[in-house]
Amino acid sequence: MTALKNTAQRYGSVAIALHWLMAVLLIGLIALGLYMSGLPDVGFDKKKIELVLLHKEYGILALGLAVVRLAWRLGNVLPALAEQFPDWQKVAARFVHLCFYALMFALPVTGWLMSSAAAIPVYAFGVRLPDLIAQNDYRFQVLLEIHKWLGYALIGFIAIHAGAALRHHFLSGDNTLTKMLPGTGSQG
Template identity: 40%
Template structure:
């Protein structure tokens, strides 16, 4: 029997790719802003980073809700147990980071009383500036950013490995014919 690997739902696939593109952009703009000198270019880049970060947070919340209400397709039995476990742990960590990263970024800006706009619309400052708590979220955003970058690289390497092995795993996250 030919093994037609089951795939993720269309909603899960579309959300995965929209969020993946936006997160790759956020990791790139986040790190690039670190090396840019203070000035208009940096301010504009960080403003764009914040807007896209809030936008992706909306998609992520929908995705987490979808994931909790839809079982992903089981991996074929040909995938060794240790790979099934590590894929599960890695995916869980990616979901956790998709939540921690935008929340820590927003709280760091909010508690630092740094303006946050959503594509030009100013989000009200609804909490007072707090220099005691802000560093926690600022540091979380940085450390989680490093971990996120490393895990995304591992994730992409695993996807490429499966694609090269032509074992049908990468197809699970693609639309179209098998």
């Protein structure tokens, strides 16, 4: 059985659960974000409003999970990358992981700031969250652009990261993927 905490060889069950739960959540938020922003907002389309509210609620959930995940990562050892990785790939892999942490905070925070700038309160599971900044149309537009481009950056990093993980698993046959799956592959 997989231990709760990470070891030098593999991720523990808490890190694995957080990784896959957040992978599904973030990919879902990207898909929802792209879909809803393409809907027309003339005439207060009810469907669009409902989807934006859902996006915000789950976006705040992602922020909460990112805090837990960062705390867990800082309190755990980091499993080594597969021996066969050339140095440039080790640097690239760690760099992508670092960018993921930055994006896991920057995306929800810009979303929240943007809602405050639009003077639309953010609710998360029945709780009204405070406004972070005062209403300002120009800031809203800038934050919307930033949020959008951070979303595109996340899509790019996911493609590189998932592609590399699958390549290591199927072509190199190392333990890169199995150490992020429950129950298997502890040696590299």
